[in-house]
Amino acid sequence: MKDTDIDYAMGVLGEAVSQWQSPAVTIVSQREGSPFKVLISCILSLRTRDKTTGAASERLFALADTPSAMAELPLAVLEKAIYPVGFYRNKAAQIKEICRILAEEYQERVPDEIDELLKLKGVGRKTANLVVTLGFGKPGICVDTHVHRICNRWGYLSTTSPDHTEAVLRAKLPVRYWPVINDWLVTFGQNLCLPTSPKCSTCPLFSVCDRIGVKKSR
Structure with missing residues (x-):
C-alpha cells in the first residue's frame, strides 16, 4: 500500500x-461514557474474546462502578465476577490494586495522560492509549x-x-x-x-x- x-x-x-x-471495550465506552470503566474493561479484554470481556465487564460493574467500591471487593468476589477471562486471578489482583491507587492517590479519577496511566502497574501502552482515546476523546x-x-x-x-x-x-x-x-x-x-x-x-x-x-x- x-x-x-x-x-x-x-x-x-x-x-x-x-x-x-464493535469491539467490547468500544461498546463499554459508548454505553457507559466512563474512563474508569474503559480502563477496567480494557484490562479484562487482554487475551480474552470480546463476548467473554463484555459479559465479565457487566457482572463486575453491577457489583462496583467506582475505584473505591471496586477496591473494597474481596479478591474472591472479584475473581468470580470476571471468570473466565484470561488470567482472571492475576487480573483480579491487578484491578484491585489499581482501584486502590486511584482511590487513594488520584481522588477516584483516572489519569488522562498516557505517561501517567503507564505508572499504574500492569497498564501498558495499548491500554493507556485506549483509555485516552475512548475514555477522554484525546488523540492517541x-x-x-x-x-x-x-x-x-x-x-x-x-x-x-x-x-x-x-x-x-x-x-x-x-x-x-x-x-x-x-x-x-x-x-x-x-x-x-x-x-x-x-x-x-x-x-x-x-x-x-x-x-x-x-x-x-x-
Missing part, C-alpha cells in the same frame, strides 16, 4: 466495518496485534512490534484517523482480514493491499 492510499483505505474500511459489531493510537499485523500486511509500514508500529503510525498516519484505527482494524481483523487464511477474495481493500506475509487466503 502506498502512503497516498491511506485516505482511500480508511474510507473503505469505515464503511466495511459498519456491518460488524492504540496498537494491538490486529493493528500491527494488518498495517504490515498492507505494506503501509514495516515494523517489528506493536510499540514500533505505534511510533511509526504517530509519524505518518493522519491525526484524524488516530481515534478509530484500533476500533476499525480490530473489527476488520476479527471478521475478514484474519491472522491466517484471510478472506482476500471478498476484501474491499484487495486492490491496495500488498498482502505481505499472506501465504494462504480464501
Whole structure:
C-alpha cells in the first residue's frame, strides 16, 4: 500500500466495518461514557474474546462502578465476577490494586495522560492509549496485534512490534484517523482480514493491499 492510499483505505474500511459489531471495550465506552470503566474493561479484554470481556465487564460493574467500591471487593468476589477471562486471578489482583491507587492517590479519577496511566502497574501502552482515546476523546493510537499485523500486511509500514508500529503510525498516519484505527482494524481483523487464511477474495481493500506475509487466503 502506498502512503497516498491511506485516505482511500480508511474510507473503505469505515464503511466495511459498519456491518460488524464493535469491539467490547468500544461498546463499554459508548454505553457507559466512563474512563474508569474503559480502563477496567480494557484490562479484562487482554487475551480474552470480546463476548467473554463484555459479559465479565457487566457482572463486575453491577457489583462496583467506582475505584473505591471496586477496591473494597474481596479478591474472591472479584475473581468470580470476571471468570473466565484470561488470567482472571492475576487480573483480579491487578484491578484491585489499581482501584486502590486511584482511590487513594488520584481522588477516584483516572489519569488522562498516557505517561501517567503507564505508572499504574500492569497498564501498558495499548491500554493507556485506549483509555485516552475512548475514555477522554484525546488523540492517541492504540496498537494491538490486529493493528500491527494488518498495517504490515498492507505494506503501509514495516515494523517489528506493536510499540514500533505505534511510533511509526504517530509519524505518518493522519491525526484524524488516530481515534478509530484500533476500533476499525480490530473489527476488520476479527471478521475478514484474519491472522491466517484471510478472506482476500471478498476484501474491499484487495486492490491496495500488498498482502505481505499472506501465504494462504480464501
